[in-house]
Amino acid sequence: MSISGKKILIAVSGGIAAYKIHFLIRDFIKKGAEVQVIMTPDAEHFVTKLSLSTLSKKPVYSDFYGDNGNWNSHVELALWADVMIVAPCTANTLSKMIHGMCDNLVIATYMSAKCPVFIAPAMDLDMYAHPSTSKNLELAENYGHKIIPAESGELASGLVGQGRMAEPETIANTVENFFTYSGKTKSLEGKTVLITAGPTYEAIDPVRFIGNHSSGKMGFSLAEEASKRGAKVILISGPSTQVIHDKTIELHKVTSAREMLAKVFEFYEGVDIGIASAAVADYAPKEIAREKIKKNDESLTIELIKNPDILKTMGEKKTHQFLVGFALETQNEEENAKGKLEKKNLDMIVLNSLRDEGAGFKNDTNKIKIFTKTEKKEFSLKSKDEVAGDILDFVEAQLLK
Numbered sequence: 001m002s003i004s005g006k007k008i009l010i011a012v013s014g015g016i017a018a019y020k021i022h023f024l025i026r027d028f029i030k031k032g033a034e035v036q037v038i039m040t041p042d043a044e045h046f047v048t049k050l051s052l053s054t055l056s057k058k059p060v061y062s063d064f065y066g067d068n069g070n071w072n073s074h075v076e077l078a079l080w081a082d083v084m085i086v087a088p089c090t091a092n093t094l095s096k097m098i099h100g101m102c103d104n105l106v107i108a109t110y111m112s113a114k115c116p117v118f119i120a121p122a123m124d125l126d127m128y129a130h131p132s133t134s135k136n137l138e139l140a141e142n143y144g145h146k147i148i149p150a151e152s153g154e155l156a157s158g159l160v161g162q163g164r165m166a167e168p169e170t171i172a173n174t175v176e177n178f179f180t181y182s183g184k185t186k187s188l189e190g191k192t193v194l195i196t197a198g199p200t201y202e203a204i205d206p207v208r209f210i211g212n213h214s215s216g217k218m219g220f221s222l223a224e225e226a227s228k229r230g231a232k233v234i235l236i237s238g239p240s241t242q243v244i245h246d247k248t249i250e251l252h253k254v255t256s257a258r259e260m261l262a263k264v265f266e267f268y269e270g271v272d273i274g275i276a277s278a279a280v281a282d283y284a285p286k287e288i289a290r291e292k293i294k295k296n297d298e299s300l301t302i303e304l305i306k307n308p309d310i311l312k313t314m315g316e317k318k319t320h321q322f323l324v325g326f327a328l329e330t331q332n333e334e335e336n337a338k339g340k341l342e343k344k345n346l347d348m349i350v351l352n353s354l355r356d357e358g359a360g361f362k363n364d365t366n367k368i369k370i371f372t373k374t375e376k377k378e379f380s381l382k383s384k385d386e387v388a389g390d391i392l393d394f395v396e397a398q399l400l401k
């Protein structure tokens with residue numbers, strides 16, 4: 001479903017990211033949506049009503065009282081909207097929304113709204129990382145709002161970190177996806193999808209571990225996408241700071257490969273699609289020292305033993321499950337990926353190579369090739385959310401064969 005004809009209420013609060021809202025409005029208008037902009041008094045320091053109303057083709061309101069002595073009804077504005085987007089949402093506006101501090105038109109409209117509410121926070125990194133912001137975002141999710149998380153990068157302050165508002169394309173995609181998938185029979189309805197994500201940590205002593213650079217982003221994106229498509233999603237993740245926005249996803253946190261294996265097999269029988277995106281440590285220390293190892297000697301030898309191969313075990317015990325593996329390679333990529341497809345008894349494997357810029361660990365992007373026993377498909381560099389969509393499109397196409 002497109003957003004043509006949808007009524008979109010955009011509430012702008014006072015942050016530098018407000019300048020990006022022009023692009024969002026233009027995109028929605030081009031796609032045939034109706035856009036009404038309201039703003040907090042402080043937002044007027046960052047962007048003008050004139051530019052916003054020129055693009056939205058409607059007057060922009062920041063106050064209850066219009067220039068001609070008329071009343072800008074927050075209730076009418078709220079009930080008019082099919083969806084409300086608060087972007088940028090400053091720490092102050094977020095806090096007022098959560099705690100009902102109804103002292104401006106934006107908050108009064110928000111509190112009167114019955115439609116779905118999207119929040120795109122934007123603030124400096126320390127404000128974003130502050131426990132009060134995390135708590136308020138968590139409460140916003142509990143209220144049923146959809147959070148479009150802030151992205152990492154250079155901030156207006158010159159500092160670098162998480163806090164910048166999601167790009168207008170991301171906000172637009174999120175809202176469009178919402179309209180596309182809501183109320184529609186979803187493509188993975190009735191399916192149970194199990195996803196492994198993140199790294200595993202293998203303890204050396206109570207202080208140290210062997211791990212890797214996986215952030216969990218790829219697996220969490222897959223989980224969100226599968227859930228949007230109507231699947232019941234079981235996400236088994238090693239240590240990761242990623243958060244799940246869709247509360248219907250069942251998240252199980254584990255630490256080591258052995259814990260991940262045990263958790264996977266608690267659910268495996270009932271799974272229709274298994275996707276192993278975790279970067280599982282191949283080896284673990286044979287013994288875990290009970291006390292912190294002292295640095296008395298010039299060298300230290302730790303004996304490692306092989307960890308169970310979770311995906312290979314899933315392949316061996318496969319009955320009806322459709323199994324998707326990942327291959328993270330640095331050389332002979334295609335050959336190694338195809339070898340893993342065969343050896344682990346998979347239906348499909350997703351190859352990402354660390355030789356491709358922007359692919360693999362940590363980044364918000366990935367570049368993949370997908371292989372089955374008979375097919376190969378190559379994709380361009382995309383956001384991990386989009387990559388998740390490509391992977392699930394491919395899975396769905398295979399299931400239809």
Ligand code: PMT
Pocket residue numbers: 196197198199213214215216217218219257276277278279280281282307308309310311312324325326327328329340352360361362363
């Ligand atoms: O988490 P991000 O920062 O977003 O990064 C994403 C990613 C790079 C980790 C992801 O895209 C990825 O490639 N995951 C697989 C990494 C990996 O360990 O690849 P591998 O080629 O070593 O393993 C092959 C497959 O076997 C993988 O599906 C892996 O989950 C699985 N495996 C490996 C070893 C093991 N002991 N058990 C397993 O299940």
